[in-house]
Amino acid sequence: MEVFETTKIGKCELKNRIIRSATFEGMCDEQGFPTSDYYSFYEKLAQNEVGGIITGFSYISTEGKAMQPGQAGIDSEEKIPYFIKLTDNVHKHNCKIFMQIAHTGRQTRKQETGKDVVGCSPKKSFYFGSKPKVLTSREIYEIIEQFGYSALYAKEAGFDGIQIHAAHGYLIHQFILPSINTRDDEFGVDPKTKIGTKFLDLIIDKIRQKCGNEFSILIKISWGDDYSDKFSKGQFVNLISFLNTKMIDAIEISYGTMDYALNVFRGDFPADLILSKNPFYKTKSRFLKILNKTFVFPFFKIKLKPLKPMYNLEYAVLAKRYTHIPVISVGGFRGADEIEYSIKTKKTDFVGLSRALINEPDFVKKIKKNGQYISKCKNCNYCAIMCDTNNITKCYTAS
Ligand SMILES: Cc1cc2nc3c(=O)[nH]c(=O)nc-3n(C[C@H](O)[C@H](O)[C@H](O)COP(=O)(O)O)c2cc1C
Numbered sequence: 106m107e108v109f110e111t112t113k114i115g116k117c118e119l120k121n122r123i124i125r126s127a128t129f130e131g132m133c134d135e136q137g138f139p140t141s142d143y144y145s146f147y148e149k150l151a152q153n154e155v156g157g158i159i160t161g162f163s164y165i166s167t168e169g170k171a172m173q174p175g176q177a178g179i180d181s182e183e184k185i186p187y188f189i190k191l192t193d194n195v196h197k198h199n200c201k202i203f204m205q206i207a208h209t210g211r212q213t214r215k216q217e218t219g220k221d222v223v224g225c226s227p228k229k230s231f232y233f234g235s236k237p238k239v240l241t242s243r244e245i246y247e248i249i250e251q252f253g254y255s256a257l258y259a260k261e262a263g264f265d266g267i268q269i270h271a272a273h274g275y276l277i278h279q280f281i282l283p284s285i286n287t288r289d290d291e292f293g294v295d296p297k298t299k300i301g302t303k304f305l306d307l308i309i310d311k312i313r314q315k316c317g318n319e320f321s322i323l324i325k326i327s328w329g330d331d332y333s334d335k336f337s338k339g340q341f342v343n344l345i346s347f348l349n350t351k352m353i354d355a356i357e358i359s360y361g362t363m364d365y366a367l368n369v370f371r372g373d374f375p376a377d378l379i380l381s382k383n384p385f386y387k388t389k390s391r392f393l394k395i396l397n398k399t400f401v402f403p404f405f406k407i408k409l410k411p412l413k414p415m416y417n418l419e420y421a422v423l424a425k426r427y428t429h430i431p432v433i434s435v436g437g438f439r440g441a442d443e444i445e446y447s448i449k450t451k452k453t454d455f456v457g458l459s460r461a462l463i464n465e466p467d468f469v470k471k472i473k474k475n476g477q478y479i480s481k482c483k484n485c486n487y488c489a490i491m492c493d494t495n496n497i498t499k500c501y502t503a504s
Contacts, residue, residue: 108448115321115354117201117265119156122448123469126435126457127205129161131497137178138187142497151200153467159268162207165255168220169208173492179255185262192263204259205268210276211237212363225280226287232364253311266321274362280304284334298343309351325357328420331365331408342427349428357433358421371412372484376402382494412484414443421453433457439480441472463488464500
């Protein structure tokens with residue numbers, strides 16, 4: 106396999122095997138409509154050789170909205186014309202675009218959504234803190250319907266497909282994990298596989314039913330987490346084996362939940378920026394700053410996983426042993442040689458990039474020209490911390 110060869114995700118042809126992984130933009134208005142920043146941001150990426158783009162996570166309902174300002178929403182028909190403008194712009198450059206659709210579940214706050222925080226169980230996320238209202242079976246079926254409609258709106262807006270966000274601790278992931286899903290109804294954890302897939306199963310079927318077989322369905326999952334009752338390799342294999350029975354077109358392998366968000370990304374822990382920008386930690390009090398820096402942050406740092414190159418690749422390799430569905434590996438790809446190695450040796454079918462493209466939107470163009478090129482991203486994670494502010498996503502430390 107070659108990096109720069111035409112290939113397919115479902116029925117959709119891509120000019121190479123590099124995907125821009127979902128990256129929150131912070132470029133939509135309060136109702137989730139795209140602004141001019143959103144259009145130009147994606148046009149710039151599309152012009153610069155990336156094979157396919159997955160948008161930042163977009164909410165399927167206001168209840169499932171994130172607490173970060175500026176999130177895109179695909180929760181109503183009204184949005185369709187605004188996204189048509191986006192997909193037209195991207196398609197002009199022979200680039201494909203998939204919309205990531207999500208419901209945050211317990212990983213949000215009522216003060217931002219205006220709605221009760223909901224979850225599959227009453228278990229709180231320790232970072233977000235709200236005790237979720239437990240979803241009834243009827244409400245779960247309504248959310249499945251909303252996923253279906255959002256995918257249909259995305260299709261009508263010209264997207265080549267959608268990516269179901271089943272990773273990073275959001276609602277679908279909450280259902281998958283036995284450490285969160287304590288239900289004893291049909292949406293509970295299967296005692297045989299030790300994972301809860303019924304919710305996801307019905308979402309996939311609903312989207313297929315509404316959007317047909319030509320529309321690409323991608324899915325993003327986490328291979329592990331940082332809770333004390335950790336997701337095991339066996340559970341991961343069961344999840345892949347389940348996905349292998351479904352009509353989906355690509356599986357992206359990521360890691361973690363937003364309770365330990367920096368383990369999703371890896372890299373630096375920018376303590377001072379967190380203290381000045383993060384809504385849970387920002388404070389003017391010198392005392393609280395010192396307290397957090399001396400006692401709270403060291404606790405997080407103990408749990409912090411190191412940023413190694415291609416840090417989720419091992420699990421992409423494992424996934425490929427249990428599925429014929431194309432796999433995307435994301436996390437820690439910085440060198441042209443790493444991308445080439447992973448594709449040539451068939452360890453993954455696609456490579457996903459987030460921060461390298463925040464830092465240099467023309468990174469793919471550069472590696473196409475120079476097989477030794479290395480990203481200038483410093484892994485400072487300022488881009489991630491700034492998602493919690495009213496600022497757009499960009500590289501804050503590019504030299
Ligand atoms: C600023 C920022 C925003 C992100 N937003 C999303 C998102 O909306 N959905 C998602 O699935 N992952 C999101 N991610 C995670 C990335 O897709 C990716 O999994 C992670 O950053 C590791 O890849 P990298 O080393 O190429 O950055 C985000 C990452 C960053 C840095």
